[in-house]
Amino acid sequence: MKKLSEIITKLLSLKNKKINISSVKMDSRKIEKDDVFFALNNGKNYIEDVLKKGASLVICDDKKWEGHERVKVVEDTLMTMQEIAYEYRKELSVKVIGIVGSNGKTTTKDIVYSILSTKYKCIKTEGNYNNHIGVPYTLLQLKEDDDYAVVEMGMSNKGEIKVLCDIALPDYGIITNIGDSHLEFLLNRENVFIEKSEIKNYVDSKNLILFGDDFYLKNLEGIKVGFGENNNYIIKDYIETEKGIEFQIDNEKYYFGMNGKHNCINASIGVTIGKKLNLSINEINEGLKNCVVTPMRFQKIEKNGIKYINDSYNASPVSMKYSLETFNNVYKNISKIAVLADMGELGNDELKYHIDTIEYALSLDIEKIIILGKIMKEASNSIENKEKLIIAETKEEIKNIIRESFSDRIILLKGSNFNHLWEIME
Incomplete structure (x- = not known):
């Protein structure tokens, strides 16, 4: 991770110009030799343990570590992590796929990652690391030869999708749907739509994939997929079996091992971006077949x-x-x-x-x-x-x-x- 080492050295004005970076971690229990550790929240309580495990650098905002040769004290650990992630993302040739929506983000992320991984070198958001901490953390997992980063972007309040897009700078966008999530803060679906659709300001409409049957998304400019005739990619012959679902797009048959119309939509979004990025039917079906979905989803x-x-x-x-x-x-x-x-x-x-x-x-x-x-x-x-x-x-x-x-x-x-x-x- 030479480029990341150079960015950290420059941004943090480090005297040691040769930081070896194996990977970036936030969990002190998972630290290995030459890892960089961001001591977020109560992570600062485990700095001594992290150093003993061989971390090459600890970044924290605890003044008592000032002057330690392997600890860099900053004003705000999270803001520093976000800034480093942003600069690192800009340096890489990787293409970022940002996924937003009220429902189905995580399953869609797993599907898109699995499909693209049949042809390209990819990473994805792990678990539910989809917020102002998780998105920069995901970007910091990138290797210099990665082709795609499939990044889930969650929110609960106004302005949060913009913050995540400003860090991740997505090349492609996916909006799964507009539902009733977060109404405690956003009050109504119109506001949910305004916030979720913020991603459209970062990607070209030809790179924006939408569930076209959604009331709020059907009039948004982009590539639409759904059951209705107004869509660019129309889902047909949808069949439920106990083992999963079968469906067709462009007279081509696809199979996915989860049940539900909503998962047919998620899988169809994966098919659509797979087709856009020049994957064959066989590669797409292989990705759907081998998809490992984050637990607790049906x-x-x-x-x-x-x-x-x-x-x-x-x-x-x-x-x-x-x-x-x-x-x-x-x-x-x-x-x-x-x-x-x-x-x-x-x-x-x-x-x-x-x-x-x-x-x-x-x-x-x-x-x-x-x-x-x-x-x-x-x-x-x-x-x-x-x-x-x-x-x-x-x-x-x-x-x-x-x-x-x-x-x-x-x-x-x-x-x-x-x-x-x-x-x-x-």
């Missing part, structure tokens, strides 16, 4: 003899409906239970969204709906026919309910991350 798991669909990483009104619809369609004529928990950041209308979600779940062929959380419980008061509803107070109670009454059913777990619904499987 993940099929069997624990203690009970079959779960773990879709509990996060939730919004749109993703709740997608998940329930997919669960209902894939497991037709099979006894099934849905565990639904609170959704976060929905603003003043949060109760309405929770009522709508429960009502939609009750309209499906699902035997029982087990609900958890303060808002879900309040929303249940508005439901007239509660015959299919079970209101639980704790995850431990849900475990017992499943073990005693529903151990032979398929169980869907869906709710925002803070509910930790996956603990029900433990």
Whole structure:
């Protein structure tokens, strides 16, 4: 990482002109010899340990380390990391693909990365490192010979996508959809659209890929993919199987091993950018076949003899409906239970969204709906026919309910991350 070493030496005015950099880390537990360590947040408590492990440089804003030969004290560690990432990104010939949207960003990121990796040298955002810390950190993982960086960009408030784009300088943009996420701060979907579509100011419209059936995106200039006839790439012959989905674009057949119409859209976005970057049908299908999706996205798991669909990483009104619809369609004529928990950041209308979600779940062929959380419980008061509803107070109670009454059913777990619904499987 010669270029990164040169940038760090120059920006930080280091006396030692030959810093060996193996990689960049934020987690002190993962430090190896010649790593650069950014001591963010409580990372500064582990600087001594990091130095013992052989880090070539520690960057921190703790004055007590002033003067140490392998520690550079700066005014603000995060701002320094962002500046270094920005300068490093500018020096590289890598093409950055920025992915924004209310739902499906992480799965789309995994799909795009897997497809492009069949032909090109790529990196992607790991896990949910998609914010003002995660995006620069991702860029600092780049090697000088990488072709593409697939960068997920998340937000919860105004101006955050612009900050991330200013650092990453995307060459290609993807907007998955505009939903009801972050309404606590953004108030309505129009504001969500304004913030998410900020990426259009950084990429040429011929390099902007959109879900064209979305109400807010259909009139935005770019390459559109979707089921409607107005799209540049039209999804046809969409079929659900227990093993995944099949669909066609331009009379070419594609297969993806996850269920749901929403995952068909995510996969189709991957197909579209694959075609744009000159991959063959076989290469694209190979990427779809070998895609390793970040856990807790409609993940099929069997624990203690009970079959779960773990879709509990996060939730919004749109993703709740997608998940329930997919669960209902894939497991037709099979006894099934849905565990639904609170959704976060929905603003003043949060109760309405929770009522709508429960009502939609009750309209499906699902035997029982087990609900958890303060808002879900309040929303249940508005439901007239509660015959299919079970209101639980704790995850431990849900475990017992499943073990005693529903151990032979398929169980869907869906709710925002803070509910930790996956603990029900433990």
